[in-house]
Amino acid sequence: MRKILILAFVILSITGYSQELRKPSEGKTIVYFVRSSGMGALINFKYFDGEKYLGKFNYGKYLVYECEPGKHVFWSRSENTDFIEADLEAGKIYIVDSEAQMGAIKAGVKLVPFNPSPESYKTPKKFEKKKAAILIKSISEKKEYVATELDLKEGAEEYASIIKKSTEKYNKLKEKGEEFAKVLPEMSYNN
Secondary structure (H helix, E strand, C coil): CHHHHEEEHHHHHHHHHCCCCCCCCCCCCEEECCCCCCCCCCEEEEEECCCEEEEEEECCCEEEEEEEEEEEEEEEEECCEEEEEECCCCCCCEEEEEEEECCCCEEEEEEEEEECCHHHHHHCCCHHHHEEEEEEEEHCCCCEEECCHCCCCCCHHHHHHHHHHHHHHHHHHHHHHCCCCCHHHCCEEEE
């Protein structure tokens, strides 16, 4: 199995595998929420921008979220709640991987920002190139999840208490000095 994965990565690298990601509208930014791993494949992760419900999807899909640039607190909910702070620039594209985590009853979620500049994290470039290939491949091979207006309205109503509790939880953790993963302006993906 390992040989097959290595061969696939080499082929992707040699052929210059690339996927053009959607460009944001004028003055906006785009965040791709991706599930690159099949672990916990059947479990829907729910996605939020602060108090705004964005939708829910399981493995095999991804979400494209166009929003205003600036500071955001994105979070995802499954068996747990995971937060990620973002400082986004207009005209840029960002990618956040939603990694499934072992849970007691169902899969948990961990939001991991993709950083195309690994020097700042002491991460080997080889690893980041491989991660980029996996994420872009996930986007090109998976189906885009698009929430309807009705889905968003019903989700906002259904998850109103979860939104309130999670917002309070984030604020309490922040007051206690909790550090969260970050999407920084320089972590944008270039097509």
